[in-house]
Amino acid sequence: MTKTTLxxxxxxxxxxxxxxxxxxxxxxxxxxxxxxxxxxxxFSDGYQDYFTLMNERDGGIGGAKARxxxxxxxxxxxxxxxxxxATKGEGALIYQPLSTGITYQLIPKISADGIPLHTMGxxxxxxxxxxxxxxVFNYPANYWNAASVAINYLLExxxxxxxxxxxxxxxxxxxxxxxxxxxxxxxxxxHGYTFNSIPVDHPGQEQKSQWLQIRRERPDYVIMWGWxxxxxxxxxxxxxxxxxxxxxxxxxxxxxxxxVSPAGQAAHGYKALNMNRIGDLPVFDDIRQYVVEPxxxxxxxxxxxSVLYTRGMYAAMLAVEAARTAQGIxxxxxxxxxxxxxxxxxxxxxxxxxxxxxAPGIGPEFSVxxxxxxxxxxxxxxxxxxxxxEWVALTDYIPSDNEVIDPLIVQDSMAFAGENxxxxxxx
Amino acid sequence: xxxxxxxxxxxxxxxxSQTFPIRFDRFRYYAVLAVAFGVIPFLINDYxxxxxxxxxxxxxxxxxxxxxxxxxxxxxxxxxxxxxxVGAYSVYxxxxxxxxxxxxIHVVLAGMITAAVGALFGLPSLRIKGFYLxxxxxxxxxxxxxxxxxxxxxxxxxxxxxxxxxxxxxxxVALTGPNTDASVKYLVCLGFVVVLAWVAxxxxxxxxxxxxxxxxDMDIAAEIIGVNPxxxxxxxxxxxxxxxxxxxxxxxxxxxxxxxxxxxxxxxxSFLILFMVIIGGLGSIFGSFAGAAFLVLxxxxxxxxxxxxxxxxxxxxxxxxxxxxxxxxxFFLIAEPHGLAQLWRIxxxxxxxxxxxx
Numbered sequence: 126m127t128k129t130t131l132x133x134x135x136x137x138x139x140x141x142x143x144x145x146x147x148x149x150x151x152x153x154x155x156x157x158x159x160x161x162x163x164x165x166x167x168f169s170d171g172y173q174d175y176f177t178l179m180n181e182r183d184g185g186i187g188g189a190k191a192r193x194x195x196x197x198x199x200x201x202x203x204x205x206x207x208x209x210x211a212t213k214g215e216g217a218l219i220y221q222p223l224s225t226g227i228t229y230q231l232i233p234k235i236s237a238d239g240i241p242l243h244t245m246g247x248x249x250x251x252x253x254x255x256x257x258x259x260x261v262f263n264y265p266a267n268y269w270n271a272a273s274v275a276i277n278y279l280l281e282x283x284x285x286x287x288x289x290x291x292x293x294x295x296x297x298x299x300x301x302x303x304x305x306x307x308x309x310x311x312x313x314x315x316h317g318y319t320f321n322s323i324p325v326d327h328p329g330q331e332q333k334s335q336w337l338q339i340r341r342e343r344p345d346y347v348i349m350w351g352w353x354x355x356x357x358x359x360x361x362x363x364x365x366x367x368x369x370x371x372x373x374x375x376x377x378x379x380x381x382x383x384x385v386s387p388a389g390q391a392a393h394g395y396k397a398l399n400m401n402r403i404g405d406l407p408v409f410d411d412i413r414q415y416v417v418e419p420x421x422x423x424x425x426x427x428x429x430x431s432v433l434y435t436r437g438m439y440a441a442m443l444a445v446e447a448a449r450t451a452q453g454i455x456x457x458x459x460x461x462x463x464x465x466x467x468x469x470x471x472x473x474x475x476x477x478x479x480x481x482x483x484a485p486g487i488g489p490e491f492s493v494x495x496x497x498x499x500x501x502x503x504x505x506x507x508x509x510x511x512x513x514x515e516w517v518a519l520t521d522y523i524p525s526d527n528e529v530i531d532p533l534i535v536q537d538s539m540a541f542a543g544e545n546x547x548x549x550x551x552x
Numbered sequence: 553x554x555x556x557x558x559x560x561x562x563x564x565x566x567x568x569s570q571t572f573p574i575r576f577d578r579f580r581y582y583a584v585l586a587v588a589f590g591v592i593p594f595l596i597n598d599y600x601x602x603x604x605x606x607x608x609x610x611x612x613x614x615x616x617x618x619x620x621x622x623x624x625x626x627x628x629x630x631x632x633x634x635x636x637x638v639g640a641y642s643v644y645x646x647x648x649x650x651x652x653x654x655x656x657i658h659v660v661l662a663g664m665i666t667a668a669v670g671a672l673f674g675l676p677s678l679r680i681k682g683f684y685l686x687x688x689x690x691x692x693x694x695x696x697x698x699x700x701x702x703x704x705x706x707x708x709x710x711x712x713x714x715x716x717x718x719x720x721x722x723x724x725v726a727l728t729g730p731n732t733d734a735s736v737k738y739l740v741c742l743g744f745v746v747v748l749a750w751v752a753x754x755x756x757x758x759x760x761x762x763x764x765x766x767x768x769d770m771d772i773a774a775e776i777i778g779v780n781p782x783x784x785x786x787x788x789x790x791x792x793x794x795x796x797x798x799x800x801x802x803x804x805x806x807x808x809x810x811x812x813x814x815x816x817x818x819x820x821x822s823f824l825i826l827f828m829v830i831i832g833g834l835g836s837i838f839g840s841f842a843g844a845a846f847l848v849l850x851x852x853x854x855x856x857x858x859x860x861x862x863x864x865x866x867x868x869x870x871x872x873x874x875x876x877x878x879x880x881x882x883f884f885l886i887a888e889p890h891g892l893a894q895l896w897r898i899x900x901x902x903x904x905x906x907x908x909x910x
Binding site for chain 1: 718730811866867
């Protein structure tokens, strides 16, 4: 009943407002509650604040105002479906659920409804194959790139030779955590290291037995695919067994300030991947001036500039750039979800463009095409400095081993195409 | 005034032993069915189907299943989530192995597989009771979830361990997959609910149900008067798991379309369904519906009122929702320890006398 009343009200308001431009709707399926909220809050703040900045500073995107509809999922797939159904009728242009589980739910649904899905560095890796996944994008990099970047970094550390080394993957026992296993196994046979994987069940507050196993097996390196409270617990447990922190590398979802700060000084030297650079970007000054100070921020403003805030803002920035590209292609500010998809497929991020947006070097340069929805697949390695309380980038963008990843992507996406009777496009 | 037997004369044994002996009650039941089958399918949209009706109907099946075991036979089970997972993974394996067979047959077969698994895990109930049995079923919950995570055969060796329901049709209409119409989803679940609730209602009124209740009320006495505890307990586990398995199969194939065992069928699911049964009322089919409605619909309603209606921040609303639902659970259980079904019974008694209570 409340929905119909609301819709009548909204309709009435729309009619009263006259022939104004329709809003560009960006639903934000966020999670500010539950065991994953620590990561969900800064990401969502960054995502929403960038759209607010567009509205306040630039008067919208190409003249059309952006409207963000927030919906709380608590990282729960059932609530995620509810949120999707509740928001898709509002003219949603793009979904970014920040959850691999919800992504798997939404891939068939958005493909049937014709709304693009952008899973930046998470979700289904083989969606990088645009020939099969018309509506799904995962640029600028995906899990398999991340796994390969981590191994490439270790190769560099060890003078190009990993044979005889023991590498253990500590992973969240879900679709998210299982994604890199196959890549790491392929790379193990290529580079000759011994690979072992240890699962941690949701939510990951109890890891005594896993770390006991690590203590017994004494791997040379531990790679972690964790999220939420699991990260903090793992870093604390690693400190408890005195595992050398510089040999402990987290994925890019395991490398935020709140993951390392609970362990205090003991977390010094912990490394993590990142798909975007961090630092004091000029765009943050604009956000403070136009969004935080007038009291329009999604959060309390304390997260501005943190790792996940920056990533959420980067996600919004890529969405805005895709919307602008779509407006350019179709010559109208009032774009639909299908036009948005065209914009995403024609997206090109150059260093000059990122500089113009006030975020020089926030991400790698990449361009999207009909075949390639996955971007360039590069990542950096950063290290936690507990003395100054900040992440320090150790490397520039490291490319991943596409020789190994590309056949895996083709194999997995073609299996999906076969199951769902999809004829590959772009030919 | 309402719910009166006056003027309702029974002239045959059949009409005397019918499920709804009071005419008013019977017509109310027909009216509910008429609205459910004749009106809602024409009005339903994707939101109402996916967020409200389909989860409500599926949880109602699971709650009826657990109510048979816990409410009617007195065996506490914390393995409901694990048994739902058995239903979901069975239907997935059947769907992908035999794509030409009708999906509805697969759902029923998945229920039967779950019934077999449930009977197997019911064996300890012959030796242990009460809290100890709860712990044994808890082991089933953790073992089954671990199994579906550990053995790649169950998820067809997919890279992520997710299972996704491919599209399956019946007479050219999609029943599973993303192109399924909202009304079709709803009608499939409604069909299963009506048939299963009818079966459950009649089972619990007959010999089998009476032997379950005898075991629940006092197992030694039941054994002395000739109820076979082995038979009664194992049939309760099998029938209950059959219902729960069908709920799990529909949950995966029709409702979500893709699941991951740890997240969808974890221990929280077992607790959720146990709470539905306790709040709804142990040993009552109506109570299973009431409990499912309470725990599925109330959070959605609160969310729509607080976020959609009042425009509150989503995190505040989500926290408040937990507090309100928790407070209401405590309130209802203090006001009526036998659940919503007992409140409904008392309301009916009052309505019979209304408006002249003395």
